[in-house]
Amino acid sequence: MEERITDKQLDALWKETHRCHQPGCTSVSLLTTLQCDHCREYFCTRHQLPEVHGCGGAARQQAHTEFKRDQRQPTGSAEPMSDQQRQVLQSQLRSNIKAKQEARKKKKKG
């Protein structure tokens, strides 16, 4: 005997998979529901942060191990930035910000 899954059942299954896993939260949206890297559960935009739904410890631990891994790597031949280089970078950053601000102004007007 073949068991058929109805559209309704499929819909319920889909909602169950993509519903925010935070207790009490009923947000269901494929577009805004995101999977947590730590617990592999789905959360809405409000609860996607590890700290919010209870994965803060796992997230911190991961960040810690990544930090450790980074430290173990040889620093290579990176030289400290010269004053001149720093000034060039700063002016580049400033003109970047200015361009963004100008673009925003134009958008507001239109």
Ligand SMILES: [Zn+2]
């Ligand atoms: Zn999580």
Ligand SMILES: [Zn+2]
């Ligand atoms: Zn939620």
